[in-house]
Amino acid sequence: MPDRKRFDPGSVATHAVLSLGALIMVFPFLWQLLTALKTLAETSRVPPTFLPEDWNWASFEEVFTALPFREMLTNSLINTIGRTLGQLVFCSLAAYAFARMQFRGRNVLFALFLSVLMVPSSLLVLPQYDIIQSLGLLNSAPALFLPGMFSAFGTFMLRQFFLSLPKELEEAARIDGAGSFRIFWSIMLPLIRPALAALAVITAMWSWNDLLWPLIVNTDPEKMPISAGLTSLEGQYETNYPVMMAGSLIASLPMLVVYLFLQRHFVQSVALSGSKS
Amino acid sequence: MSVFPATAAAKAAGRSRTSASGTRPGSRNQRSAYWFIAPLGLGFAVFYFWPLLQTLYFSFTEFGAFGGHTFIGTDNYLRVVKDVTVWQALGNTLIYCVIGLMALPVAIVVASLLNRRGLRGVSVYRALYFIPFVTLPVAVGLVWNWLYNGDFGLVNEILGWFGAERNYWVSDPSTAVYAIGTVMVWSTTGYYLVIFMAGVKGIPQDYYEAAELDGAGPLRRFFTITLPLLSPTIFFASVICMINSLQTFDLIYIMMAEKNPAIGDTQSVVGLFYKWAFIENAQGAAAALAFLLMLVIAALTYLQFRIQKRWVHYA
Numbered sequence: 099m100p101d102r103k104r105f106d107p108g109s110v111a112t113h114a115v116l117s118l119g120a121l122i123m124v125f126p127f128l129w130q131l132l133t134a135l136k137t138l139a140e141t142s143r144v145p146p147t148f149l150p151e152d153w154n155w156a157s158f159e160e161v162f163t164a165l166p167f168r169e170m171l172t173n174s175l176i177n178t179i180g181r182t183l184g185q186l187v188f189c190s191l192a193a194y195a196f197a198r199m200q201f202r203g204r205n206v207l208f209a210l211f212l213s214v215l216m217v218p219s220s221l222l223v224l225p226q227y228d229i230i231q232s233l234g235l236l237n238s239a240p241a242l243f244l245p246g247m248f249s250a251f252g253t254f255m256l257r258q259f260f261l262s263l264p265k266e267l268e269e270a271a272r273i274d275g276a277g278s279f280r281i282f283w284s285i286m287l288p289l290i291r292p293a294l295a296a297l298a299v300i301t302a303m304w305s306w307n308d309l310l311w312p313l314i315v316n317t318d319p320e321k322m323p324i325s326a327g328l329t330s331l332e333g334q335y336e337t338n339y340p341v342m343m344a345g346s347l348i349a350s351l352p353m354l355v356v357y358l359f360l361q362r363h364f365v366q367s368v369a370l371s372g373s374k375s
Numbered sequence: 376m377s378v379f380p381a382t383a384a385a386k387a388a389g390r391s392r393t394s395a396s397g398t399r400p401g402s403r404n405q406r407s408a409y410w411f412i413a414p415l416g417l418g419f420a421v422f423y424f425w426p427l428l429q430t431l432y433f434s435f436t437e438f439g440a441f442g443g444h445t446f447i448g449t450d451n452y453l454r455v456v457k458d459v460t461v462w463q464a465l466g467n468t469l470i471y472c473v474i475g476l477m478a479l480p481v482a483i484v485v486a487s488l489l490n491r492r493g494l495r496g497v498s499v500y501r502a503l504y505f506i507p508f509v510t511l512p513v514a515v516g517l518v519w520n521w522l523y524n525g526d527f528g529l530v531n532e533i534l535g536w537f538g539a540e541r542n543y544w545v546s547d548p549s550t551a552v553y554a555i556g557t558v559m560v561w562s563t564t565g566y567y568l569v570i571f572m573a574g575v576k577g578i579p580q581d582y583y584e585a586a587e588l589d590g591a592g593p594l595r596r597f598f599t600i601t602l603p604l605l606s607p608t609i610f611f612a613s614v615i616c617m618i619n620s621l622q623t624f625d626l627i628y629i630m631m632a633e634k635n636p637a638i639g640d641t642q643s644v645v646g647l648f649y650k651w652a653f654i655e656n657a658q659g660a661a662a663a664l665a666f667l668l669m670l671v672i673a674a675l676t677y678l679q680f681r682i683q684k685r686w687v688h689y690a
Binding site: 108109112113115116119120122123124126127129130133141142143144145146187188189191192194195196199200201202204207211214216217218219220221222223224225226227228229244245247248250253277278279282303306307309310313314324325326328329332333339342343346347349350353354357358361364365368369 | 405406407408409411412414415416418419421422423425426427429430433485488489491493494496498500501502503504505506507509510511512513514515517518519521522526527528529532561564565566569570572573593621622624625628629632645648649652653658661662665666668669672673
């Protein structure tokens, strides 16, 4: 029972430490916003001013002319949706088979699939690039999301959930004459919805934030996702900090909104990857 | 109750996989299982297993100016081992790894503070600490570069209050690697915090209450209860943290401009790989370098698993 009336020095000290930490975590973003709202001249003043003298919103418009910003945001969106949908479909199908079906070579195949988890992604990008190139897909939307649609982590995570479901449901459905796919689709899949949501949210974040792969396959600015696009802004606008900060803020915003709304699923997926590996 | 014998029969049918005749009850199930794993298997084959073999092949070849690979034996590996920049990059990467691990103690302390009985606002704190991890790495790199800026940066300004001298943090070769490492810690602490919060929650409150009755203070309780009982989680997190920081690329790529004088002192192995493979077109050597990195990751992970017996307590 928390007793609000009694003064608790320990609790005050705890809050003091935690708030200081939280301030360090959030302050850079606040500073980013304040910088974006300053004029270019004001950003180079010594000592730096905290609040902008005139609140100047022009930088938020300028990023859209400095870069094909709208296209880049769209590319990020396509990449994120492509990877997330792909993982949900492919991983849940395979996870279901590995968790609930008997077949020859199951354990060997599962071990083989899991081995993908252990290979550093940089080891694969050279041939992956060649494959995308030979498919004629360089500088296209599918180039961004194709390899990322298949995930060992997602398969592993969903399998854990399928394993926890009771057997009776499946058997009852089978007696009623339902086929494997039907059981999977209309009985088992809805039951692991929380896990699917958690996987979707974490995959979306990785896809939105990914940098190395997009830098390699899509070098045309019009085809880059925003993660790679912002680095070119850094090159061209080396000293225009308000524009760079405005661009960073807009680019981070979608994932921040997703995070704030779906926090529960983020936390769940992280805790899961922590406890079940 | 009638379900039970059926279950047992199904199990038996599944287990007796000696004959592959198509008449067993489980066989329809068995065949359709392959259809379930086929899409993912195909994707893995094309984008993971085949590329792995290809990289192995590349690492023994030289990539010609007009395309095509010529077999050159172990030359690439010799080049990698003899190249000073490789050893420098490996050294930098190990520094990132050590600095990156600093996120763990910070996260453990915050997690145990958040575990305090009756503390309010736990979810708000967790949300705030997690935000840097969710944010686009490019945005993180850009804002920190701005904070670190030698002329107009806030870091110099704040340190100036305490009498510290101005510094160009990310272009001074003696500080750049630590400046980037600090950002790594800052952006990953929230992730480990969530993992540790789950771990700390699993420790029964009775232990703390009993220790309190015996007169153990908060520090004593932290070192004799929280830390040992959290050690499996700490072990897991340190393995993940190590593997991730050995592959670090994004932040460094963003924070280091091409003309930065500290570039050699901050470049990671993956950064060097990117440069060789996609800028200098030395695909073979890059592939060999990637294998070297995998070897290092495997060796260090193995080492961690060996050492864990000495400090990880499984309840």
